[in-house]
Amino acid sequence: MAAYTSSSMLSAPSLRKSPPSSSLSSRLSLSSAFSFSVSLPRRRPPAPVFVVMSMDAKPTILVAEKLGEAGLKLLKDVANVDCSYNLSPEELCTKISLCDALIVRSGTKVTRDVFEASSGRLRVVGRAGVGIDNVDLAAATEHGCLVVNAPTANTVAAAEHGIALLTAMARNIAQADASVKAGKWERNKYVGVSLVGKTLAVMGFGKVGSEVARRAKGLGMQVIAHDPYAPADRARAIGVELVSFDEAIATADFISLHMPLTSATSKILNDQTFAKMKKGVRIVNVARGGVIDEEALVKALDAGIVAQAALDVFTEEPPPKDSKLILHDRVTVTPHLGASTMEAQEGVAIEVAEAVVGALRGELAATAVNAPMVPAEVLTELKPFVELAEKLGRLAVQLVAGGSGVKSVKVTYASARAPDDLDTRLLRAMTTKGLIEPISSVFVNLVNADFTAKQRGLRISEERIILDGSPESPLKSIQVQIANVESKFASAISESGDITVEGRVKDGIPHLTKVGSFEVDVSLEGSIILCRQVDQPGMIGKVGTILAEENINVSFMSVGRIAPRKQAVMAIGVDEQPNKECLKRIGEISAIEEFVFLKL
Ligand SMILES: NC(=O)c1ccc[n+]([C@@H]2O[C@H](COP(=O)([O-])OP(=O)(O)OC[C@H]3O[C@@H](n4cnc5c(N)ncnc54)[C@H](O)[C@@H]3O)[C@@H](O)[C@H]2O)c1
Ligand SMILES: O=C(O)[C@H](O)COP(=O)(O)O
Numbered sequence: 001m002a003a004y005t006s007s008s009m010l011s012a013p014s015l016r017k018s019p020p021s022s023s024l025s026s027r028l029s030l031s032s033a034f035s036f037s038v039s040l041p042r043r044r045p046p047a048p049v050f051v052v053m054s055m056d057a058k059p060t061i062l063v064a065e066k067l068g069e070a071g072l073k074l075l076k077d078v079a080n081v082d083c084s085y086n087l088s089p090e091e092l093c094t095k096i097s098l099c100d101a102l103i104v105r106s107g108t109k110v111t112r113d114v115f116e117a118s119s120g121r122l123r124v125v126g127r128a129g130v131g132i133d134n135v136d137l138a139a140a141t142e143h144g145c146l147v148v149n150a151p152t153a154n155t156v157a158a159a160e161h162g163i164a165l166l167t168a169m170a171r172n173i174a175q176a177d178a179s180v181k182a183g184k185w186e187r188n189k190y191v192g193v194s195l196v197g198k199t200l201a202v203m204g205f206g207k208v209g210s211e212v213a214r215r216a217k218g219l220g221m222q223v224i225a226h227d228p229y230a231p232a233d234r235a236r237a238i239g240v241e242l243v244s245f246d247e248a249i250a251t252a253d254f255i256s257l258h259m260p261l262t263s264a265t266s267k268i269l270n271d272q273t274f275a276k277m278k279k280g281v282r283i284v285n286v287a288r289g290g291v292i293d294e295e296a297l298v299k300a301l302d303a304g305i306v307a308q309a310a311l312d313v314f315t316e317e318p319p320p321k322d323s324k325l326i327l328h329d330r331v332t333v334t335p336h337l338g339a340s341t342m343e344a345q346e347g348v349a350i351e352v353a354e355a356v357v358g359a360l361r362g363e364l365a366a367t368a369v370n371a372p373m374v375p376a377e378v379l380t381e382l383k384p385f386v387e388l389a390e391k392l393g394r395l396a397v398q399l400v401a402g403g404s405g406v407k408s409v410k411v412t413y414a415s416a417r418a419p420d421d422l423d424t425r426l427l428r429a430m431t432t433k434g435l436i437e438p439i440s441s442v443f444v445n446l447v448n449a450d451f452t453a454k455q456r457g458l459r460i461s462e463e464r465i466i467l468d469g470s471p472e473s474p475l476k477s478i479q480v481q482i483a484n485v486e487s488k489f490a491s492a493i494s495e496s497g498d499i500t501v502e503g504r505v506k507d508g509i510p511h512l513t514k515v516g517s518f519e520v521d522v523s524l525e526g527s528i529i530l531c532r533q534v535d536q537p538g539m540i541g542k543v544g545t546i547l548a549e550e551n552i553n554v555s556f557m558s559v560g561r562i563a564p565r566k567q568a569v570m571a572i573g574v575d576e577q578p579n580k581e582c583l584k585r586i587g588e589i590s591a592i593e594e595f596v597f598l599k600l
Pocket of ligand 2: 132
């Protein structure tokens with residue numbers, strides 16, 4: 001049998017009420033009405049860290065463009081799937097208010113209007129492909145909507161298409177094919193150019209660009225690349241030299257574009273840059289139409305600066321039928337087919353479906369575009385701390401007295417890990433969620449946490465305490481402090497003058513271990529009653545009796561005190577919410593000086 005001693009400031013034993021038929025706990029009688037037992041470690045499945053929605057109700061996923069069967073099957077296993085293609089912007093806005101997730105390719109513009117029309121229900125946008133320039137990322141982030149893409153499955157298809165365009169252009173395949181089909185036999189007209197020994201400049205040395213470079217080397221080309229962010233050793237490993245933009249465009253016989261469309265790359269090939277190119281240069285674009293100023297390209301073709309162009313992508317898709325560029329006889333075009341192989345489409349569909357389903361389940365997607373990507377192993381070990389961070393935020397903000405504006409919050413992490421070995425973005429985001437959600441109607445998640453905090457004028461600072469010892473566990477404790485506020489539970493104010501709550505993870509379960517200057521130990525499940533009283537015999541029994549009479553189940557109880565018979569704080573974990581009458585009765589116990597009920 002375990003003996004109960006209420007704790008000093010240093011520690012307090014945690015007491016868990018015995019489950020009705022449990023033989024796991026050793027029982028300890030404290031009063032005639034109550035019996036408690038020392039809690040035993042209890043494991044439970046880790047909670048989702050990116051709470052998007054409950055999967056109890058089947059979510060609805062709108063698939064707005066054709067998606068591979070394997071991906072559709074994954075979606076249909078867990079959700080109601082509405083495949084509606086070719087929606088007008090108005091139809092998309094109407095449908096979206098009934099959807100939890102949306103999956104698109106490059107043909108659907110996911111604008112701010114779409115997020116606004118969703119009224120907060122849309123939680124995930126899945127882009128079945130790489131480019132996310134058709135999704136308004138700022139609006140998604142502001143609405144707490146995660147955007148995921150499928151960044152790897154169509155890389156080879158796009159690279160192969162780039163090479164197909166390169167070779168087809170060099171040998172006039174499309175033009176010659178049309179000529180033969182028109183009954184002609186123009187062998188002299190369609191003399192091409194050789195690739196071997198020519199210089200190819202790969203602009204954007206990412207996934208597709210490096211695969212194009214590898215293949216072009218196999219064709220005997222000299223390959224150079226321009227990419228301000230690519231590591232030189234990766235280029236060197238496949239025998240490619242990274243050069244400046246100007247050197248790349250001035251040296252190249254062929255230029256192949258593989259960068260994303262951003263404000264920096266928009267119209268990066270324009271009148272000025274065409275003027276710097278070698279006369280007779282040939283251009284391939286399987287990236288995005290917007291990286292070329294299309295009018296300037298027509299001029300450069302007509303001026304003979306550009307001998308030929310092969311384009312899969314256009315500023316406007318589909319392009320106008322009378323586009324001079326499309327109709328130019330030295331231009332070869334395809335209708336954005338880079339990712340369109342059977343294999344790539346199946347792969348992309350699976351990649352995006354897994355990311356969307358995972359996100360709806362509350363998992364963080366490794367392919368998140370507007371949220372930090374946290375590797376799965378880091379996520380697994382951080383999960384209970386993420387839950388702890390959110391719950392501490394929730395408790396701290398509920399301790400603030402009405403009228404005190406919360407402006408400044410400090411989160412302190414005590415850890416034996418080196419600073420660069422502990423990614424706290426997730427912890428900060430979930431603390432923010434805990435701080436904001438109980439006092440507003442805003443939905444906060446990893447995507448919009450920083451934005452929402454900033455918008456509300458809430459400054460969240462982070463501090464690290466580096467501990468000696470084993471860095472096996474990522475953290476020893478997390479402390480949340482709210483500065484310059486009054487508390488409805490005065491004992492929650494620590495010596496620093498801030499509302500202070502601190503917690504740890506024990507056996508995978510978050511525990512509250514400090515309130516103000518009082519050390520307690522109560523598992524953060526259900527809700528909590530905090531009472532400050534003059535330490536004296538029978539207090540646990542008195543409160544416990546009232547709760548028992550009101551049929552409130554106590555999960556944990558812990559007392560922290562300054563010294564015997566001095567002030568103490570009792571933390572009681574309860575499974576049900578006590579009604580007003582019950583709380584009033586607790587408040588009427590003469591030794592109780594103050595108390596507060598906090599929802600988790
Ligand atoms: N046509 C298609 O069907 C098709 C298919 C797949 C990808 N894409 C497009 O191809 C492009 C590349 O895709 P990816 O998967 O290789 O992406 P990626 O992110 O792996 O590579 C893009 C590279 O561009 C570089 N970059 C960024 N800004 C640059 C700049 N100013 N100058 C030079 N390089 C810059 C980046 O550092 C990165 O290395 C994207 O635009 C994507 O949308 C098109
Ligand atoms: O960015 C991409 O992944 C490609 O442009 C493919 O787009 P798509 O999915 O519309 O074919």
